[in-house]
Amino acid sequence: xxxxxxxxxxxxxxxxxxxxxNEIVEQAKQYDITGEWPREIYEKAIEMQLHMMDIxxxxxxxxxxxxxxxxxxxxxxxxDAGVAVTLNGNGLALKPVLVAGNEEQKQKCCxxxxxxxxxxxxxxxxxxxxDAANGKTTAVxxxxxxxxxxxxxxxxxxxxxxxxxxxxxxxxxxxxxxMSAFLVYKGTPGLSVGRHENKMGVRCSTTSDLVLDNVRIxxxxxxxxxxxxxxxxxxxxxxxxxxxxxxxxxxAQRCIDEAAAYSKQRVQFGKPICRxxxxxxxxxxxxxxxxxxxxxxxxxxxxxxxxxxFSKESAAAKCFSxxxxxxxxxxxxxxxxxxxYSREYPVEKLLRDAKIFQIFEGTNEIQRMVVGRAVIGKL
Amino acid sequence: MNIFVCVKQVPDDYVEVHLNPTTGTxxxxxxxxxxxxxDTYAVEMAVRAVEAHxxxxxxxxxxxxxxxxxxxxxxxxxxxxxxxxxDPALLDLDEAATASALASLIAKCxxxxxxxxxxxxxxxxxxxxxxxxxxxxLSETLKAPFVSSVVEVEPVEGGVKAKQETESxxxxxxxxxxxxxxxxxxxxxxxxxxxxxxxxxxxxxxxxLTAADAGAVKQDNRVTCLGYSEPAKRQAGVRIxxxxxxxxxxxxxxxxxxxxxx
Numbered sequence: 001x002x003x004x005x006x007x008x009x010x011x012x013x014x015x016x017x018x019x020x021x022n023e024i025v026e027q028a029k030q031y032d033i034t035g036e037w038p039r040e041i042y043e044k045a046i047e048m049q050l051h052m053m054d055i056x057x058x059x060x061x062x063x064x065x066x067x068x069x070x071x072x073x074x075x076x077x078x079x080d081a082g083v084a085v086t087l088n089g090n091g092l093a094l095k096p097v098l099v100a101g102n103e104e105q106k107q108k109c110c111x112x113x114x115x116x117x118x119x120x121x122x123x124x125x126x127x128x129x130x131d132a133a134n135g136k137t138t139a140v141x142x143x144x145x146x147x148x149x150x151x152x153x154x155x156x157x158x159x160x161x162x163x164x165x166x167x168x169x170x171x172x173x174x175x176x177x178x179m180s181a182f183l184v185y186k187g188t189p190g191l192s193v194g195r196h197e198n199k200m201g202v203r204c205s206t207t208s209d210l211v212l213d214n215v216r217i218x219x220x221x222x223x224x225x226x227x228x229x230x231x232x233x234x235x236x237x238x239x240x241x242x243x244x245x246x247x248x249x250x251x252a253q254r255c256i257d258e259a260a261a262y263s264k265q266r267v268q269f270g271k272p273i274c275r276x277x278x279x280x281x282x283x284x285x286x287x288x289x290x291x292x293x294x295x296x297x298x299x300x301x302x303x304x305x306x307x308x309x310f311s312k313e314s315a316a317a318k319c320f321s322x323x324x325x326x327x328x329x330x331x332x333x334x335x336x337x338x339x340x341y342s343r344e345y346p347v348e349k350l351l352r353d354a355k356i357f358q359i360f361e362g363t364n365e366i367q368r369m370v371v372g373r374a375v376i377g378k379l
Numbered sequence: 380m381n382i383f384v385c386v387k388q389v390p391d392d393y394v395e396v397h398l399n400p401t402t403g404t405x406x407x408x409x410x411x412x413x414x415x416x417x418d419t420y421a422v423e424m425a426v427r428a429v430e431a432h433x434x435x436x437x438x439x440x441x442x443x444x445x446x447x448x449x450x451x452x453x454x455x456x457x458x459x460x461x462x463x464x465x466d467p468a469l470l471d472l473d474e475a476a477t478a479s480a481l482a483s484l485i486a487k488c489x490x491x492x493x494x495x496x497x498x499x500x501x502x503x504x505x506x507x508x509x510x511x512x513x514x515x516x517l518s519e520t521l522k523a524p525f526v527s528s529v530v531e532v533e534p535v536e537g538g539v540k541a542k543q544e545t546e547s548x549x550x551x552x553x554x555x556x557x558x559x560x561x562x563x564x565x566x567x568x569x570x571x572x573x574x575x576x577x578x579x580x581x582x583x584x585x586x587x588l589t590a591a592d593a594g595a596v597k598q599d600n601r602v603t604c605l606g607y608s609e610p611a612k613r614q615a616g617v618r619i620x621x622x623x624x625x626x627x628x629x630x631x632x633x634x635x636x637x638x639x640x641x
């Protein structure tokens with residue numbers, strides 16, 4: 001099964017599939033080993049405009065429906081989850097601008113991406129992960145400028161980004177209401193990229209610290225009013241979580257396809273192992289989980305498109321997809337047995353790629369808090 | 380430079396085709412129809428030439444209405460115009476009849492646009508029937524110069540220079556225009572469509588002409604395919620299962636000697 005998409009999108013999906021087969025699947029294996037950021041893959045993806053699917057049509061975007069986009073993102077994630085995470089990083093950086101920015105800011109950031117640039121969303125700090133409101137990065141107003149100081153970590157695309165959306169405390173005494181969001185452009189004095197993470201998986205994406213040392217930016221770079229940064233970040237994550245779940249679905253589908261193909265050609269006890277019920281049922285569970293994840297994504301996307309509340313559904317999709325893909329990758333390794341544990345075969349990478357889906361863009365513990373609070377409501 | 384590219388839709392060659400045991404013909408039912416790979420190289424070469432030197436690329440196919448889809452895909456990668464000659468009378472043409480119909484279609488397009496084509500491109504062969512004859516026959520019909528298996532083309536004073544791939548290397552020819560070239564795999568790959576160009580191309584209307592519209596008179600086939608046969612199946616190999624490497628090597632050598640291979 002798959003997303004129910006338009007005829008036009010079916011054609012686009014064929015192109016995306018051909019691109020993934022020719023340019024990503026084999027190439028990503030080597031980049032997974034070296035940890036190098038595969039610039040050549042991204043340059044080709046940019047030519048195809050796979051990096052700008054989040055730009056709204058009125059700002060020069062492609063005019064794809066979100067479900068059509070999901071099918072394409074899933075296909076890219078099928079080929080390599082890290083590539084999908086990188087391309088999705090642009091969407092993550094654009095969302096706060098689209099949520100809180102003025103027309104000029106929106107157009108500028110969309111133009112940067114449309115012209116082949118990258119964006120990064122910088123919320124997380126060493127001591128403020130799930131507890132994002134506990135950030136230590138500050139923004140102090142001095143005349144027509146803000147002076148930003150602090151350190152962000154685990155920032156996707158930081159080392160290649162042309163613009164950053166940075167959250168910082170403009171008032172540390174009033175909790176979440178003291179957080180504001182700012183646009184900081186590459187090359188601003190005092191802005192530097194720190195340590196690169198040597199990650200377990202999604203190694204085709206780059207993740208780094210971002211250091212802000214007396215970074216002076218004009219007041220007009222503030223996104224929305226002072227004190228609205230936390231709300232902007234939460235709205236951003238509401239949307240971003242579904243996309244994270246979509247990527248997880250693509251990765252899980254790859255696990256199913258690799259395991260199913262292997263199970264048909266591996267013969268034990270005189271028959272292909274897929275004819276043993278223990279393996280057949282495992283494949284069935286992998287499929288059921290993955291399709292359920294996909295439909296949770298589709299539902300969250302549909303609600304968002306209809307302008308209806310979707311926070312709970314997005315969190316549920318991210319949480320379920322994240323947990324599912326880890327279990328599905330474990331199952332794929334189990335089906336391949338010793339070969340599944342070997343780097344000669346593709347599924348050990350899939351397992352390493354899968355784990356992050358329970359962690360980033362809000363851990364699954366945080367997703368459960370979102371869902372739980374929505375269920376409980378006011379006491 | 381105005382370039383006309385002839386395109387054939389063929390069964391997706393990623394899929395292994397077998398003969399239908401009842402009809403004895405290739406069983407292509409349910410296999411996606413795609414643009415012949417060599418024709419996509421020809422389109423890319425034409426689009427690059429036009430990008431460098433100006434002009435326009437027209438892509439054309441003969442076939443049923445569903446061929447419009449393939450032509451739209453070529454508009455997405457840079458073709459400026461497309462036309463489909465679609466007529467029940469023009470099914471299952473042999474190579475000469477195809478060339479004749481294409482020549483009529485070319486004349487019709489030239490009359491409609493009020494200017495003639497400088498170059499006619501075909502893929503060097505189609506990946507389904509692999510006869511590699513239509514381009515040559517088309518040049519004969521049009522009384523135009525012809526070079527096969529071209530991998531590079533550039534304009535020169537009074538015509539074009541074309542680099543032909545041969546079994547032993549390359550040959551370079553110059554010729555006056557109009558000329559017919561068949562295209563082999565160049566040093567580059569066809570571009571991917573952008574999402575925007577693909578979505579715009581999907582909305583394009585591809586004009587469909589009947590044989591009468593194009594002034595094409597169906598020429599009777601002079602070649603008849605008598606039948607198809609599948610390639611012989613590879614015989615199962617011999618397993619050498621000696622436990623010791625030295626024994627296995629000795630056995631392999633003995634077998635090769637017996638077969639007079641060494």
